[in-house]
Amino acid sequence: MSATPRSPDDGLWDPCRMGKFKMRVDFSVLDSLGINLYSNAAAVLSELVANAYDADATRVDINWDQGDKDAVIVRDDGCGMSVDEMNERFLTVGYRKRDPKNEGDTSPRWGRPFMGRKGIGKLSVFSIANVVTVYSTKNGQTNAFSIDVDVLRETMEVGGDYEPVDVTDIPDAYATQGTVLELTSLRSKRMDLTINSLRKRLARRFDVLDETPPEKGGFAIAINGNRINWADRQELKKLQFIWEFGDDKLPDSVLPSDVERFDLPNVVDASRDWKISGWFGTAKKPTDLTDDAEAGSLKNIIVLARKRPIQEGIIEKLDFSRVFGNYVTGQVEADFLDINDLEDIATSDRQRLIEDDPRVQALQEFLRKAFVNAADTWSKRRPKKEAPDVMGKYPKIKEWVEHLDDYQKQYAEKMIGTIASLDFEPGAEAQRIDLFRSGILAFARVGLRKATDDLDALSKVTAADILPLLGKQSEYEAGLWVDILKSRVEAIEQFQNLTEADEKERVLQAHLFNHLWLLDASWERAVGSDRMEESLKKMAAGEFDLDAAGMNERDRVDIRYATMAGKHIIVELKRYSVKADIDDLKEQGGKYGYALKEVLKARGEEDPDIEVVFVLGQAPKVTAQVMKDDKDYIASTLAMVNGKVRLYDQLIENAVAQYEDYLQASTDARELDDLLGSIERVGEDDGDDGPETKADGSKTKN
Template sequence: MSDSPYKMQLDLRVLDHLGLHLYSNAAAVLSEAVANAWDADAKNVSIKIDKDRIVIEDDGVGMALNDINDRFLYVGYDKRQKEGAKSPGGRAFMGRKGIGKLALFSIADVVAVITTKGSEHHAFRMETKGIEAAVSRNEEYKPVPTNDEPPSKGTRIILTQLKKKRTSQTVNALRKRIARRFSIIGIKSENGDSFDVRINDLAIGPADREDFKAIEFLWEFEPSERIPAGFCPGLKKRFLLPNQISVIRPDWIVGGWLGAASRPKKLASEDAGLMNGLVVIARGRLIQENILDKLGFNMLLGNYLTGQIEANFLDVESEEDIATSDRQRLMEDDERYVALRDFLRKTLVSISDDWTKLRNEARGKEAVEETPILGEWIDNLPEGQRDAARRTLGVILGVELESEEDRKDLYRSGMLAFERLRLKDASHNLGNLPALTAESLLPLLADLSMLEGSMYRDIVRARLDVIVKFEDLVDVDAKEKVLQAHLFENLWLLDPGWERAAGSERIEQTLKRDYKDFAADLTDDESKGRLDIRYKTNAGEHIIVELKRAGRPMKLVELQEQGQKYRTALAKCLKAEGNENPLISIIFVLGSPVAEEEESYLPAGYVTNTLQPLNARVMYYDQLIKSARDAYAEYLDRSKQVDRIDKFLSKLK
């Protein structure tokens, strides 16, 4: 409508967004050059990189003058629309948007192009400053002709005035990253077509793919060409997966593979970057850098996953182009993308359980190889339980830990847990027997006794370690702080028989509320140097423990007076609870001896006998530690018969 008051204009500065500043790394930019060489039917591409320049040369069809002006310098030239879906050599075109050549300016300010097609030779230079000047004047940009020596065939591109931050990747890193961006490099097709890419004279191939080297388990979509086993030196098992993603659209099929690494850390390296993800390939070239992040898949397998999904249906001429401008991502609202995403999520869910089992079995074998005593333990289990035990060890080996000593502790805990579950299952099965006999019962009781013994010995050893550390404390104030922090939660320090001593918050709060002697705000004189006081119960016994300050001297009469008050108050409190004749014990923990114990004229045991009517006793900081040590050490000394389980656990130390 010529009389419309509206008009649209396109500022040439859009070039900045479409190419000059679209790419952020050299691997992506060089991939555009490699893709252009493929479209030009090149069989060989050479990339040479040194400190100040990059030279890209191919042996493709080259360009005549009309190719340069009407195609190469035509920003937005759609070769598929103008030339068809395939090159003269029968290759499916990778390019589509016609802006890939601008990517070169993302890493260099000067781009020289020298090309030969038949007998025609052309050479010219383009500079970022010149393009930007032409854009600012809204004029067409005219490259400068040069006299560079032309190749005998194909095209040579020379990049200079490199942007160092974007070209800082090493040659080795570029090799590895470009290798993951194409599925056609270094592999001959069925019709004999080959496409070789070299960087500094070394061919890029599957050996440059670090993801292949990390793979332990492999799933391939049928009927894709199978990855040679030699590419994956750590491969343990491989599987086939269905390739059709939609019943409604039978032409929507995928190829490629999914791989699970043995360790997440194997999917990251300084050169290859992060490989924990799934790249999507269309027409032999990357079209989505990582679709795994878009799947909403949060199971453990996701941390171990790498792979390449080949989905040519995403990039066909008859359908809308869904690639973003840099061809590194896809439009996420397109039905093809949605279908692929849902298919991949379901696929990962379907293989996750199998992978967990496979992984644990593989780690279990490794655990036995690394720690032979674990194998001895497994060999002593009933045959039907060995695989499950191996998987248990596999789970532990699969945990990422900083210290291998921590892993040994996990092995010990895992073995004990497995033995408990094993006995639980055995008990359950025993209860289902039609007739219980001594022959069926005695082995179970023997195993149960050994398990309990092993677990208790672990507890005793741990407690002895605590006691030894406490004994190493020389400073009285330090001992006082440690006791205050841990005594009331670990009454085994006072009496090894108090394994399950527990508190009653209700009764303790009642005592503190209704009886002054239990209050927390007493004066120092009123509390007689008291540091803390608690109420505990154990097997029907009601216990009051008072921890005195280490430096406060005490007299027997003071302890008698306080003990009687505590006893009377607690008895009243328990009577209100319905307990008429409670068994009450009182323990005073002191830092220094009672004054009367220093009096030589008093008979031995005077303090103990005087407090006996109150069922009260005195213990000293050092004495209680020594008593606990002696009691537990005696248990270990008398436990001379090392049982089956403890034999294995002790060798893990």
């Protein structure tokens, strides 16, 4: 844009020779710096608010009308412009108001440091409106012009000078001191904002939310007649902790009553008098900063200079990878980034800074150190803040903490608070319940290790010293086992619900050999061997003439080998329908045992302890005529080859009874089970957002 040097004000204006208003600009410049530079209405209106501030306005009103009129009206009560000033200041692209030859560094009435610098912000209006009409009143005289982007484009394409339309029909409401911009023929894709959304976004973009009265230079932004205020700063309502630079503090009234406040130094470079003001804080959960669809993402720190944004977000520039960064929001004002006598380092849209500038590097390094300081404080204070809420919600956890040794309580509270403060995806709250359970179980182990360290420090260990250690070990084992056993009882009960023989075969084949504790609780840590199993497979295939024992391969589902504490275990799972003869089983077990003994002997192991277990669907047949009970005969017959029989149904019932007996018999386990169960129950009842998925895949009920 370029302005004519003639105007009605200097007495040299000749209306017969030229138009009242004149714009000269290459349309590619308008495209790059106006139409295509700004992607949303909030950014555009920020430019107009900045212009009003620089014009010494005490109030700027935005009428956001998305109804039948399809218009946005921005009105201020600032100094206004004459025709000459409208041509020179508004219609000139690149007009630099801060140039000493123009207006200097501050506004004439209130001495405000000018926000504007590049002289291209007014082009932003063309990114949201095809028609822009400007009314401006100064010293009682009102002038107005209108620009139609389509006409402007046609004029620029043929290389002519564009003359905005001189508007003479001026509404009485616009003929008052200040400037009015009427934006019409709006671009709908860039106007998709609600009034609430616009309020929240503008509230974050300007540090002018003070209550200075207009007669003292205060500045108010209003939308549809309602002034933007602290309540529109959504992130302030989410804060748990806040760190503030220097003496410039936020009012207590705008923060949560229980927020914790910390002070940070504000001198970036004392030799150059580079200082900052502002704050950053952390929310309870990262989602607290991303949930607000109207305000947009609040998870970042906006950098302002001269009370307006100069960098939309700086966290990602700090090379800061701690979890702390996911919870942070804030606003920092660094006026030294926009000193008039130094190079302009802001990009055209004022959303980024030139990063290799010493001022930017100094700010980033300063904030990085502040983050490290704050993150350390946050890590210590946050769990303590969360723990009381958790213990109020879960009385059993509170009772558990209170019964710990004094030295353990602070660590337990920190652990509980840390788990409580973790953020989970919607519907995955059951994961927090699992973490509480696991954390409480693991804590006993942590306490055990701490007690052991204390014992190592003692020069002389007595019986009185060792008793607490043994007590903690018992507590840990009970706590650990109750969680394992509880899940196993639930798994075994699933076996009980199977009624079809084929189902039982498939399930046992899939799970039995990897969980030999189903056969004997003492086989908790049985370890398999692929090589030994291969030898057994060869036996089963006929290498040792097992068919001669009356058993053929079709009777067999699977065969496995494992070793446990020096014992060698052979397990054969037979089909549920097979009615094996006890004498055949004895002969078969003897062949297994002999063959395995030979293999182990070749490896240097003499007199190995070998046990053979047959898992059957039905009790073995006894064809011999015996005087004693069949069960006794079966046991004594298999004892000759160190063998045993386990029946499908009996195996499952015995395993359930065995583990339930343990749970009922252990006082420590029963108490901890009660605690963990209470956590699950509260977790199931918590929340009103519908059913949640628990760890086992089931749904909770509201």
